[in-house]
Amino acid sequence: MIPSYLEEVLPKEQIRVNDEMGHPLGNGGLQFIEAKSEEDISKVLAYAYVHDKTVNVVSGGTKRGFGGEIERADILLSLASYKGIVEHSVGDLTMTVKPGTTLKEITDQLRNHGQRVALDTSWPELATIGGIVSANDSGPKRLLYGSARDLVIGMRIVYPDGSVIRTGGKVVKNVAGYDMNKLFIGSMGTLGIISEITIKLRPIPKYEGLSLLQFHDGKEQDIRKFAIQLLDSKMEPVSLEVLTPTIAEKVTGKKNYTLAIAFEDRKNAVLDQEKWVKDHFPNGVVHSIKHEEEAKKWWEGFRHLGPNGYNDSKHDADTQAALKIGSNNLDVPIILGAIDKVAEVHHVGVEAHGGVGHGISKVYVKGFPEDIVSYIRAVRAMAEEKGGYAVCTHLPFALREPVGVWGEKPGYFALLEGIKQTNDPKNIMNRKRFVGGI
Amino acid sequence: MARKKRNKVNPDAVVRQLMNIVGEREVLYLKEDLISYECDGYTMTKGMPKAVVFVKNTEHVSQVVRCLNRERIPYIARGAGTGLSGGATPLGGEVIISLVRMKRMLHLDLDNRKAVIEPGFVNLKLTQSISDKGYYYAPDPSSQYACTIGGNVAENSGGAHCLKYGVTTNHILGLEIVLPNGEVVEIGEDGIPDQPGYDLLGLLTGSEGTLGIVTKITVKVLKNPEGKKTVLAYYDDINDASQAVSEIIAAGIIPAALEMMDSIAIEGVESAAYPVGHPLDIAAFLLIEVDGIAAGIDDQIDEILTVCKHNNVREVKVAKDEAERGLWWANRKMGFGAMGAISPDYLVQDGVIPRTRLPEVLIRIAEISKKYDLRIANIFHAGDGNLHPLILFDARIPGESERAAKAGSECLKVCADVGGSITGEHGVGIEKSAEMRFIFSDEEMAAQTNIRAVFNPDDLLNPGKLFPQPGRCVEVKQG
Ligand SMILES: Cc1cc2nc3c(=O)[nH]c(=O)nc-3n(C[C@H](O)[C@H](O)[C@H](O)COP(=O)(O)OP(=O)(O)OC[C@H]3O[C@@H](n4cnc5c(N)ncnc54)[C@H](O)[C@@H]3O)c2cc1C
Numbered sequence: 001m002i003p004s005y006l007e008e009v010l011p012k013e014q015i016r017v018n019d020e021m022g023h024p025l026g027n028g029g030l031q032f033i034e035a036k037s038e039e040d041i042s043k044v045l046a047y048a049y050v051h052d053k054t055v056n057v058v059s060g061g062t063k064r065g066f067g068g069e070i071e072r073a074d075i076l077l078s079l080a081s082y083k084g085i086v087e088h089s090v091g092d093l094t095m096t097v098k099p100g101t102t103l104k105e106i107t108d109q110l111r112n113h114g115q116r117v118a119l120d121t122s123w124p125e126l127a128t129i130g131g132i133v134s135a136n137d138s139g140p141k142r143l144l145y146g147s148a149r150d151l152v153i154g155m156r157i158v159y160p161d162g163s164v165i166r167t168g169g170k171v172v173k174n175v176a177g178y179d180m181n182k183l184f185i186g187s188m189g190t191l192g193i194i195s196e197i198t199i200k201l202r203p204i205p206k207y208e209g210l211s212l213l214q215f216h217d218g219k220e221q222d223i224r225k226f227a228i229q230l231l232d233s234k235m236e237p238v239s240l241e242v243l244t245p246t247i248a249e250k251v252t253g254k255k256n257y258t259l260a261i262a263f264e265d266r267k268n269a270v271l272d273q274e275k276w277v278k279d280h281f282p283n284g285v286v287h288s289i290k291h292e293e294e295a296k297k298w299w300e301g302f303r304h305l306g307p308n309g310y311n312d313s314k315h316d317a318d319t320q321a322a323l324k325i326g327s328n329n330l331d332v333p334i335i336l337g338a339i340d341k342v343a344e345v346h347h348v349g350v351e352a353h354g355g356v357g358h359g360i361s362k363v364y365v366k367g368f369p370e371d372i373v374s375y376i377r378a379v380r381a382m383a384e385e386k387g388g389y390a391v392c393t394h395l396p397f398a399l400r401e402p403v404g405v406w407g408e409k410p411g412y413f414a415l416l417e418g419i420k421q422t423n424d425p426k427n428i429m430n431r432k433r434f435v436g437g438i
Numbered sequence: 439m440a441r442k443k444r445n446k447v448n449p450d451a452v453v454r455q456l457m458n459i460v461g462e463r464e465v466l467y468l469k470e471d472l473i474s475y476e477c478d479g480y481t482m483t484k485g486m487p488k489a490v491v492f493v494k495n496t497e498h499v500s501q502v503v504r505c506l507n508r509e510r511i512p513y514i515a516r517g518a519g520t521g522l523s524g525g526a527t528p529l530g531g532e533v534i535i536s537l538v539r540m541k542r543m544l545h546l547d548l549d550n551r552k553a554v555i556e557p558g559f560v561n562l563k564l565t566q567s568i569s570d571k572g573y574y575y576a577p578d579p580s581s582q583y584a585c586t587i588g589g590n591v592a593e594n595s596g597g598a599h600c601l602k603y604g605v606t607t608n609h610i611l612g613l614e615i616v617l618p619n620g621e622v623v624e625i626g627e628d629g630i631p632d633q634p635g636y637d638l639l640g641l642l643t644g645s646e647g648t649l650g651i652v653t654k655i656t657v658k659v660l661k662n663p664e665g666k667k668t669v670l671a672y673y674d675d676i677n678d679a680s681q682a683v684s685e686i687i688a689a690g691i692i693p694a695a696l697e698m699m700d701s702i703a704i705e706g707v708e709s710a711a712y713p714v715g716h717p718l719d720i721a722a723f724l725l726i727e728v729d730g731i732a733a734g735i736d737d738q739i740d741e742i743l744t745v746c747k748h749n750n751v752r753e754v755k756v757a758k759d760e761a762e763r764g765l766w767w768a769n770r771k772m773g774f775g776a777m778g779a780i781s782p783d784y785l786v787q788d789g790v791i792p793r794t795r796l797p798e799v800l801i802r803i804a805e806i807s808k809k810y811d812l813r814i815a816n817i818f819h820a821g822d823g824n825l826h827p828l829i830l831f832d833a834r835i836p837g838e839s840e841r842a843a844k845a846g847s848e849c850l851k852v853c854a855d856v857g858g859s860i861t862g863e864h865g866v867g868i869e870k871s872a873e874m875r876f877i878f879s880d881e882e883m884a885a886q887t888n889i890r891a892v893f894n895p896d897d898l899l900n901p902g903k904l905f906p907q908p909g910r911c912v913e914v915k916q917g
Pocket of ligand 1: 478479514515516517518519520521522524525526537557578579580581584585586587588589590591592593594595596597598646647648650651652653774775863864900
């Protein structure tokens with residue numbers, strides 16, 4: 001039954017009792033509400049705030065497995081139908097968009113104007129811009145183009161009490177007041193709901209190429225050496241992504257450590273850089289090049305790996321998890337090698353890739369739940385030993401507490417708590433979704 | 439400091455405590471020593487500090503902060519004092535914590551492309567100390583020969599080359615901070631990206647020294663581009679120049695820099711230290727730089743030349759060598775200082791507009807100039823819509839300073855009205871705190887001051903900055 005008070009907040013058609021009992025990824029809600037406007041979001045939050053109801057937020061659902069230690073909130077608020085580009089200022093290379101718009105929808109629309117959002121995150125037809133920004137997701141090309149924090153210039157936020165606050169602005173350079181945008185990027189919806197995002201765009205490059213370098217078994221150290229040489233040259237790779245053999249097999253057909261080097265520029269500049277690669281890669285490397293459509297197709301495949309919130313198996317043996325590891329750039333090949341090696345010991349299947357130029361790695365794990373738990377602990381220990389961290393970006397609900405999604409609290413946790421307390425004093429928003437149980 | 443014999447004034451108890459922490463010679467407290475700390479590069483508001491303390495390390499900062507907290511005395515961090523909005527200017531009675539002696543490079547890791555420096559490290563020195571290895575630090579404010587990277591972090595400073603490479607915030611990987619309670623915290627340890635937690639690095643960068651004192655900074659360093667070419671284009675009509683800017687961007691080119699100066703600004707730079715010989719009868723010039731992979735540059739330069747010609751350029755040329763390029767840039771970077779050559783005083787403004795609104799905004803600025811009967815020179819980072827109207831005045835003429843301030847505020851109103859911002863890189867400080875109302879509602883500012891309270895609950899660190907003070911009002915715009 002839908003409580004009658006909710007009907008006073010929004011029309012009946014936008015509310016339903018959530019009958020999915022015990023979603024394996026948690027992060028559900030007893031009442032499912034669909035927001036169609038910022039005003040809807042604001043009304044629902046104002047209601048929840050006054051009545052002490054907890055609210056979980058969902059859009060595309062691709063990150064439903066990312067954090068969250070309560071199975072169900074009072075309300076599950078969906079932004080999936082709150083979508084569309086509000087404004088695209090072609091000459092200013094900026095766009096304002098509603099949070100439920102998928103990255104693919106954005107890409108398709110901007111393409112007509114020769115522009116794009118420079119984010120190459122996974123599952124673009126499912127993942128929404130609001131979710132990508134809230135989870136601070138990124139792809140291999142952040143090496144040159146940066147991540148959400150470098151692209152988002154303004155937002156509208158519905159605060160937990162229902163008030164609407166603008167952060168940043170619509171211009172590409174702006175230092176008026178605190179850079180409040182940053183607080184909401186990667187905050188997993190714990191500080192308010194992003195109801196509009198203004199983002200910097202880039203022109204679609206004139207030409208693109210992808211060089212794939214396959215390193216033979218036992219030659220993994222060469223990857224690091226070659227990466228150092230490339231990074232010290234004047235080449236400007238867009239990606240410098242290391243693929244472990246298992247993931248390489250999926251996208252290249254060859255089970256070798258592989259380096260995926262993308263160049264995007266004028267044609268001459270791309271070809272010139274590819275020539276540099278050809279002239280410098282070490283002996284014994286198998287090398288191939290893809291251009292334009294072929295390269296695009298390859299990346300398209302690459303963006304469809306790993307869990308997406310809908311592709312979890314019912315079989316225990318195929319339980320899925322995903323990790324994001326942050327490390328020093330040049331520790332990436334070392335960490336990937338180490339975590340790949342111990343996969344067997346823990347009886348899990350592992351596919352992983354990471355950027356030698358930007359320090360972020362992604363690991364996709366499959367196996368029995370208890371093996372996944374022990375594997376993640378081992379991986380986290382290895383990352384931390386190198387001064388890095390490991391965060392679980394996908395885990396079944398039941399495993400989150402045993403593993404600890406975010407790792408240890410940072411030393412300055414009191415500041416994070418203070419910020420949460422300031423924005424959401426009643427702790428109604430995405431409760432326990434974030435670091436240290438925030 | 440040279441210590442002359444002079445009237446002996448005994449330090450008070452607080453000053454003595456500070457001396458105990460940093461050493462007697464490291465504290466200034468006599469009026470004659472304090473005068474140069476009355477303001478920063480924004481000279482329209484001045485205040486006398488209680489003392490200036492020169493700290494040498496994080497521990498000093500922490501102890502000084504703890505002491506001042508105990509004594510309930512407000513304090514301000516200060517770098518080189520080149521700020522243009524009064525960020526480091528006392529309102530009266532604050533202790534200034536000067537970080538200029540904390541100027542070491544602590545660590546350089548070119549393989550991982552990062553450097554760790556102390557906050558007093560001068561911006562240009564960073565590039566100079568790694569250039570032999572082919573690396574540089576990208577944010578390049580025109581004051582880079584003097585300003586500190588600690589100040590850059592506080593202001594989230596930009597520069598001519600930020601169009602392609604981003605502003606300070608895009609280059610900061612880690613910070614060590616002394617919080618207003620004296621606690622030392624390390625954020626973004628080791629410079630590793632995306633560390634779990636709210637993005638405090640992003641919040642602190644640009645917080646104008648009101649959330650904490652930065653004592654260590656990890657920055658990204660970049661490899662020098664393989665190729666670089668610079669174009670200078672002279673225009674008889676400023677609208678043609680504006681149109682050329684839009685068309686260059688529309689052509690899918692992201693220049694490393696795209697700068698514009700109008701005729702009054704040109705008159706200034708041609709009278710200053712690095713004259714280029716720009717014709718004095720043009721309406722504006724564009725200075726356009728493209729860098730990157732050498733093989734891709736000529737194409738882009740050709741397109742730029744075509745766009746310039748198509749927009750009625752009088753003359754357009756490509757720098758023939760590094761010396762010529764260097765001179766063009768020296769001339770441009772003198773921009774603000776050069777106003778001193780043609781006017782006794784000048785006020786720098788720092789609005790931002792959507793690039794496409796440039797022509798109409800220029801018309802409105804010209805109207806403001808007429809209305810207040812003050813000349814306004816314009817220097818822009820045209821590529822990202824960041825305008826620097828320079829309002830020329832003579833402070834000796836009664837009423838003219840006030841007129842200049844009003845004209846400046848009105849320029850910002852114009853920027854806000856077209857959907858822009860009141861500051862792109864110089865910060866709000868004291869100067870633009872009332873103008874914050876042009877772009878934020880009271881509720882939106884409260885959302886920010888509430889965050890300040892998490893870090894700086896007693897508002898002892900740099901009080902009275904960034905947000906409007908009750909009593910000072912300007913025309914209000916909301917929504
Ligand atoms: C001729 C001229 C040209 C300029 N050109 C540019 C330009 O192109 N682009 C641009 O962005 N700016 C420019 N500026 C402005 C100014 O140089 C920058 O804002 C610079 O970053 C200030 O650095 P500073 O070391 O002088 O800081 P200060 O002026 O000493 O301080 C600025 C602010 O930072 C705070 N602060 C300083 N150090 C710390 C610290 N360690 N921790 C916490 N807070 C701190 C202070 O409290 C103050 O609020 C120019 C200024 C001049 C005079």
